[in-house]
Amino acid sequence: NWKQRALEIGEILTGRLIAMKNNLPVIGDVRGRGAMQAIELVEPGTKNPNSAATDALLKHCHQNGVVVLNAGTYNNVIRFLPPLAISDELLHDALDVLAAGLAKL
DSSP, X not given: OHHHHHHHHXXXXXXXXXXXXXXXXXXXXXXXXXXXXXXXXXXXXXXXXXXXXXXHHHHHHHHTTOOOEEESTTSOEEEEOOOTTOOHHHHHHHHHHHHHHHHXX
8 A cells, every 4th residue: 555655665765865874974864754755965074054065966866867856944955755656676776876976975
């Protein structure tokens, strides 16, 4: 059912995003519920918003076929809300693109 699928997607997103946060100081926060998640990008070592990094990451994702949206008062939050019909494989592919973009920051 769709509720279960939202939870499954949420587990994949949360696990991957928290692992990225633990290795990349540009990610200041991971938050969300179920399939709706977000990361907040900050200047490493601070809690200051990093909209330049967000813009660069958005560009990288879009150029590599992954549609993500920015949000937040300072335009430093990237939102994720994949369709519930997405396969686990495609979701991991998209997260791989995100991780590659984050690694360039």
